[in-house]
Amino acid sequence: MAAPAAPIGLRELLNLQSLGVQQSAITFTNVTMESDKFICVRETGAQNQLVIIDTANPAAPEKRPIKADSAIMCPGPGRIIALKAAVPGVEGDNLQIFNLEAKAKLKSVQFGQQVVFWKWISATKLGLVTATAVYHWDMQGTSDPVKVFDRAANLEQTQIISYRVDFSEKWCVLVGIAPGAPERPQLVKGFMQLYSVEQSRSQALEAHAAAFTQLQLGGKLVPVISFAQKTLGAGGAVVSKLHVIELGQPGQTSLKKSAELFFPPEFADDFPVSMQISDKYGLVYVVTKLGLLFVYDLETATAVYRTRISADPIFLAAPAPGLGGFSAVNRRGQVLLGTVNEDALVPFVSQQLQNLDLAMALAKRGNLPGAEGLVVQQFQQLYAAGQYKEAAELAADSPQGALRTKETIESFKRVPAQPGQTSPLLVYFGTILTKSALNPLESVELGRLVMSQNKKQLLDNWWKEGKLAASEELGDLFKSASDWDTAQAIYQQAGASGKVVEALAAKGDFEQLAQYTRSSGAAPDYLFLLQRLMIDNPEAAANLAKMVAKQPGPPVDLNTMADLFLQRNMVREATAFLLDVLQDNDAKHAVLQTKLLEINLITNPQVADAILANGTLTHYDRPRVAQLCEKAGLYMRALQHYTDLSDIKRVIVNTHAIEPQALVEYFGTLSAEWALECLKVLLETNMQQNLQIVVNVAKEYTEQLTAEKIIELLESHKSYHGLYFYLGSHIAFSENPEVHYKYIEAAAKTGQLKEVERVTRESNFYPPERVKTFLMEANLPDARPLINVCDRFDMVGDLTLYLYQKNMFRYIEGYVQKVNPQKAPQVVGALLDAEADDGFINNLILSVRSLIPVESLVDEVEKRNKLKMLNPFLEQLVSEGSKDPQVHNALGKIIIDTNNNPEHFLTTNPYYDSLVVGKFAEKRDPSLACVAYKRGQCDEALVACTNKNAMFKLQARYIVERSDADLWLSVLGDENKFRRQLIDQVVSTALPECKNPESVSVAVKAFMQADLQAELIELLEKIVLNNSSFSNNHNLQNLLIITAIKADKSRVKDYIHRLDNFDGPAVGEIAVGYELFEEAFEIYRKFGLKQQAIKVVLDHMEDLNRAHEFATKVDEPAVWSELANAYLEHAQVGDAIAAYLRAADTSKYNEVIAKANEAGQHDDLAKYLLMVRKKVKDPKVDTELVYAYAKNKDLGPLEEFITGTHLANLQAVGDRCFEEGLYDAARIIYSRIPNYGRLASTLVRLHQFQAAVDAARKANSPRTWKEVAYACVEEGEFKLAQLCGLNIIVNADDLMEVSEFYQSRGHYEELISLLESGIGLERAHMGIFTELGVLYAKYRPERLMEHLKLFSTRLNVPQLIRVCEELELWKELTFLYVAYDEYDNALQVMITHSPLAWEHVQFKDVAVKVKSAETLYKGISFYLEEHPDQLNDLLKVVEARVDHSRVVDIMRRAGQLPLVKDYLLAVQKNNLSAVNEAVNELLIEEEDFSALRDSITTYDNFDQLTLAARLEKHELMEFRRIASFIYKRNLKWRKAVALAKTDKLYKDAMETVAQSGDRDIAEDLLRYFVEEGQRECFAACLYTCYDLIKPDVALEVAWTNGLTDAAMPFLIQTLKDYTGKVDTLMHERREAQEARKSEEDKAKEQEQAANAYLHLNSYLALPPPSAAPDGGMGAQQPYGGGYGGMPQQF
Secondary structure (H helix, E strand, O other): OOOOOOOEEEEEEEEOHHHOOOHHHOOOOOEEOOOOOEEEEEEOOOOOEEEEEEOOOOOOOEEEOOOOOEEEEOOOOOOEEEEEEOOOOOOOEEEEEEEOOOOEEEEEEEEOOOOOEEEEOOOOEEEEEOOOEEEEEEOOOOOOOEEEEEOOHHHOOOEEEEEEEOOOOOEEEEEEEEOOEOOEOOOOEEEEEEEEOOOOEEEEEOOOEEEEEEEEEOOEEEEEEEEEEEEEOHHHOEEEEEEEEEOOOOOOOOOEEEEEOOOOHHHOOOOEEEEEEEOOOOEEEEEEOOOEEEEEEOOOOOEEEEEEOOOOOEEEEEEEOOOOEEEEEEOOOEEEEEEEOHHHHHHHHHHHOOOHHHHHHHHHHHOOOOOHHHHHHHHHHHHHOOOHHHHHHHHHHOHHHOOOOHHHHHHHHOOOOOOOOOOHHHHHHHHHHHHOOOOHHHHHHHHHHHHOOOOHHHHHHHHHOOOOOOOHHHHHHHHHOOOHHHHHHHHHHHOOHHHHHHHHHHHOOHHHHHHHHHHHOOOOOHHHHHHHHHHHOHHHHHHHHHHHHHOOOOOOOHHHHHHHHHHOOOHHHHHHHHHHHHHHOOHHHHHHHHHHHHHHHHHOHHHHHHHHHHOOOOOOOHHHHHHHHHHOOOHHHHHHHOOOHHHHHHHHOOHHHOOHHHHHHHHOOOOHHHHHHHHHHHHHHHHHHHHHHHHHHHHHOHHHHOHHHHHHHHHHOOOHHHHHHHHHHHHHHOOOHHHHHHHHHHHHHOOOHHHHHHHHHHOOOOOHHHHHHHHHHHOOOOOHHHHHHHHHOOOHHHHHHHHHHOOOHHHHHHHHHHHOHHHHHHHHHHHHHOOOOHHHHHHHHHHHHHHOOHHHHHHHHHHOOOHHHHHHHHHHHHHOOOOOHHHHHHHHHHHHHHOOOHHHHHHHOOOOOHHHHHHHHHOOOHHHHHHHHHHHOOHHHHHHHHHHOOOHHHHHHHHHHHOOHHHHHHHOOOOOOOHHHHHHHHHHHHHHHOOOHHHHHHHHHHHHHOOOHHHHHHHHHHHHHOOOOOOOOHHHHHHHHHHHHHHOHHHHHHHHHHOOOOOHHHHHHHHHHOOOHHHHHHHHHHOOOHHHHHHHHHHHHOOHHHHHHHHHHHOOHHHHHHHHHHHHHOOOHHHHHHHHHHHOOOOOHHHHHHHHHHHOOHHHHHHHHHHHHHHOOOHHHHHHHHHHHHHOOOHHHHHHHHHOOOOOOHHHHHHHHHHOOOHHHHHHHHHHOOOHHHHHHHHHHOOOHHHHHHHHHHHOOHHHHHHHHHHHHHOOOHHHHHHHHHHHOOOHHHHHHHHHHHHHOOOHHHHHHHHHHHOOOOOOOHHHHHHHHHHHHHHOHHHHHHHHHHOHHHOOHHHHHHHHHHHOOHHHHHHHHHHOOOHHHHHHHHHHOHHHHOOHHHHHHHHHHOOOHHHHHHHHHHHHHHOHHHHHHHHHHOOOOOOHHHHHHHHHHHOOHHHHHHHHHHHHHHOOHHHHHHHHHHHHHHOOHHHHHHHHHHOOOOOHHHHHHHHHOOOOHHHHHHHHHHHHHOOOHHHHHHHHHHOOOHHHHHHHHHHHOOHHHHHHHHHHHHHHOOHHHHHHHHHHOOOOOOHHHHHHHHHHOOOHHHHHHHHHHHHHHHHHHHHHHHHHHHHHHHHHHHHHHHHHHHHHHHHHHHHHOOOOOOOOOOOOOOOOOOOOOOOOHHHOOOOOOO
16 A cells, blocks of 8 residues: 655755855855745855845846855845945944845945844844844834844853744744753754843743744734754753743733654754744744754644655755745755645544544644545534534535535525524524635525525625625626626626626626627627617617627628618718728728718718718728719819819819819829819819919929929910919929029019019029020110129120110119129120220229229230220329239230330339239340249249240359249259259359358259259369368268268268368268268267277177277277177177176176077076176066076075075076976975975976875865876876875866876776765765766776665766766666656666666656656556566556556557456546446456446446447347347337347346337337237236336237236226326315415405505504515515524624
8 A cells, every 4th residue: 555645745946056056155154045035145265256046946046246244135025135244444244235126225234243143034124133132124214223132141152043023023032052061062052032022021941943923812813932942951861842832921821832852863963953834734844953854733732744854954944935834955955845735734644643633623724635524524413413503613614615515505504593593504604704705606595695685785795895706696696686787797707708798788888898798709699789779879879889890700790780770860870880980991891981971971961071081981982972072062072082084174163162272282183194184174264263273283283293384384375474473483492494584584574574683683593595685685674684694694795785786875884883893894895896985985994993803904905905095094093002913014014015114114013913024024025024023033934934045044043042942943853954054054153153151052952852963062072172161061061971972982081081070970870871881980980989880890890800809999888888789699698798797787688688598508697697686676687597596406506595585586487497397496496485386296297296295285276186196196196196186076177187087097996986085075066976976887887876876866867867878777777767857768768678677666656757658658568568467566556647548459459458457447437438348348258247237337438339239149148138238228228128028038128118218119018928928928017117008008908819807907006096186186176266265365354454554544654564465575574484584683
């Protein structure tokens, strides 16, 4: 028999290590869990971080870089966290509260004391425990922590592990633990301080865990504390107790319970660490450190259950109030969730503990299953004993409503109420109403009870309070009281859609009706509702129709609904309905859209116009609507709908009835061609009336119609006014020249001369030539438009000629004087061409005077050879003080032309333009031109003139005197073909004559820039060497030598010796640049520049010997330094260091160090560095000195140096020595630093392994441990390697590397030994256990299973699964799959590899848990093939998991049905067709007719007719009887009777006929017996089929066959029945007559009483008696009839 299920279920909620939490962080100080919602883990190390795990989503832990000492998540709603940290230099702790969701700080405080323990005591308040007191800190408000009480003396020197506050915050309890007593130190002591806030008093107790709750005692909630203690009593006895005590004033409490906590012997030193109370079930959970769980009943302190929930120590627990359980965390990181197994708790208590009272209490308290039998039995006992009140209360409180059934209510109805007492039925209802809500059955029964007494308000109140359960019957009760609102709510909640629709329709709430029908899918008879509402409420009918139309479908045709409205002439409602329906503008509603517009265009055109204006309908019959609109006078709408041009032309002429703006907008919908046609029609019909509209249309749609066609249209109708108005609005936006021209033309023809003048003045787009021609031809009286055109477009000549010919001299003068004086020269030129009078021209010129542009005037006159004509005008301007160059240019030209002393004018007049006048004079006298050019510095013109006329001496003197670099550049360029002639004149004449140094300098620079080296030398020798005034010029000497260096190197040495006033350093550098090294050396020697001189020797001559000789001769430090640098560059390090020592130069010690290291000359380097150390304090110098000692293997000086004062970087030197194999020196250096990691590496290279291990232990670095360990393995030092390896494998990241290293070298045993030692480490992690399992699998498979069983919970199962699959370790693979809950795979492995992996018991256990049904069927097939003897056992286990029909099919196909007969009989209770047929088949084969009859009687789900047909032919009669029985059950009466007759089973035949109720079959059987001569059977058939055989038939058959005697009993019984029926009818008739007479007598008495009342009415104010004594509104009978009456409170 299977063991009973445990009352407490336990499962692993999550594993902290699997989420990446370090094992070292899983401690009481690092892990906090304030509730079952969040877990906080504080990880410390190189980088501190806080891990927040949401238990609802553990796969996504949140990691934050928070460096806090503690963090606790608030158990309330949201994600609120409290952080505690110590601030360096500040006393106490800093406390902060954050809202992680809002990313905001809620509150913070710098608390002056160190908080040793803290906890959320509510959703908004923290409890803070310091070394001396307890504080509360509310996160709401701005208050700081408030002190609540001081810690008691018994809690000194204890570790606080818990602090709790009750719901009212009136009681507090603080718990701490301390080491055990000396006589038993393993047993940890527990101390508790209970504090009353109201009494301000503490009580010190010994306890390890405590918790508060509330209990219902004496009709009120009272605070209760429960605590667990384990103390060492007298004589060393251990006392373990659980206490439950009511809190309150001393002497006023009633609850005080205690119970024993029984610890098994192996847990003698275990102690409680946490207590959680489940308010949901009234249970106390006590969790101990070693993983024991005690469960007690809170009210009675009765032990319920004890188990071990964890093999690892538990250090933290928290309540799970939503589940009524608890969460706990153990040292391995498992987060365990314990909950009540609701299906097993009550059976466990009642059956295992045999505590029926406790089982009943738990069932009631937690509404748990399992107590149904107890409740029913107790109810029956109370009911039978007449304790109806107690029975009613029991039924009302029955767990899970076990007794809240119709049978219970009916039983209470049968109990009469005792006088003065409430009926048990009402007690039953009252008890439920005070505690919970009624179920549907109870709600209806109580509703009927209350409604019958007209106290509906009670039902209303109960419904509002949620005490009644919705049902259709309850809604009917409210409906009968016309409370449609409540009835609708009940119907809707009960899902009675039809009733809901009825209620909503009755209320007229169609909007809600539509919403409901959409959501519920109800389908009411809307057509009937519509017809009814059209009569009573047309508006409501329209609303209903709208609602129906919006439903999917819709349920009623829209056209039908519209016709219903129209049939009743309800146009307004029909319109409203159709507008709502058609608002989506669906094409399928085209007919409805047409109908809507038709009815309104005929009856109310304004409404139709508004509908069309809205524009929401587009699918109606547009031609039909257009015709109706035209008939209704809606011409605009008609136009919008007509599509034929002839129709549009016919309608559009009705402009008197069309709003102009609308008509203009309509034209926008027409094509350009149609629009022009319509405009033409409008102009032809009535131009005067329609011109404005035509113009407006043209203005609006110019872009579409084009201005050209509009102009053409208007011109064709000679409408210049229309053209003028149209173009007047369009011209401002058009750039079309034709438009502008036509506008000017129209304006001129309509007499709008001002507009013509304006447009010609402002427009930029008209064609000037056409306009000019038009205006000249138009002969306008006002010439201003023509003046505007000609002036703007430079047609002044034509204008002048036109005006001159028309004798419009006033306009000529006005144009020149007022319009545009700048065009006067052109006017003058035109007048001259027209041979106008000179006097008129002069007067015109003088009238403008200074406003006229003289240059243009001179050009115009000069072109016509009449320049002298201007002389008076020019002289007058000069006399008036004019400084205008143009005036003076013209005057100068006249003077030159007349040869009136031109030299004087050219040299003295400052205002003329030299270039202009010079050009004029050049053709007449080049010398005059040069005078003008020189005066104006017209260089190019002067050079060109002198070149042209071979005047080179003049040119040379001018250029030297000019001293202009750009001019020199131009004349000395290669492109100047006269350059040689100019240079000769400059060298021979111009420069020797020049006394200006600046001019000479510019000339020299020009020669240099022109790269005329030879010419320049020639020039400079003449200036410098020939004793001129410039002979000692410093710059010229420099220039001479430099030029010689560049152009003629052979002269340089001569110049060096002859010249003394040049720049030696600069010239020397230039000489070096031109590779004249000897000359440069001579220059430096001449000027005493020794350092530069040796650089020339070293850098350019590259003669080290000559340089050494020169340095020895000079013997200066700077020279030695240069020589040393050169030696260093040539890698002569020894010579370089010797030179540096002579120079005492430390400037390039870095280069010296580098070169010496490259050359390996560390002896010389050491000497040099010792010299450098005296001048330079640089760590590199000391570092290199140490390295030089190491390279020289001078270990003594090395050790002496590093022990003294120095700046050397020993780490860097040590690393260099290590890398270069100088291990002895490296050992000395690393020991001095000290650097144990590198020291260990060095010792490994020196094969000093024990010392290396010691150094590695001091370094404690994974890298160091690995290096030493690997070296020890390579050398065979496995013990030392194991010491190192134990420190490596505790880091999961390094484990695989170590394993691969060992395995790659074949050291399998040593690796296994290492890992076996590693699993015993405190820091052993999952990877070690897993890798050891992998090694066992590879190299020691016989030890793998034991390892898996011992450490199954600490393994990485998926990894081992892969390994076992690869290595074909099937038994172990099966175990792993089971451990990993991969039951399908485990079963598959046992099936596939049964010789090694199969085990029957394990197979059964796994089969129950597989998820895939296919796998289960594979297992069944496997057993069928390999273990058929145990197949039934397997099938019994998986009975609830398999499809029995499929199992039968498998067995049937295998031909093994008899093998599973036991299974088939066990599952036949499910009454499955396949199973029943298989069982019946087996029973037929076994010829067990008795069992077959029982089977088909009990289980009827099979093919009965097929089975009957088979049995009908069976050789055994009993099976044929069964066939007849089956026919009878399937109402195949004739076949059953025929089969019975065949086997002469006449009794069966008669019973079958009697059951059939068929008279024909009965009469046939009767005649059959007569034919067969079965007289006795004939008589028996009459008896058996008495109700089926008619008396006349029986008498006829008996008389005709001589069987009257046999039929006589039947006839006697028939006669008796008929006589009894007649007597009964007569009796009922008499009773009816008596009742009628009694009613008539009562009516007469009532009439008399009423008459008496009328007689006394004038004397007494009494109410009349009831007119309905038998019910109705008369005196009411007590409610309930036989139920005992209705109590007054109802």
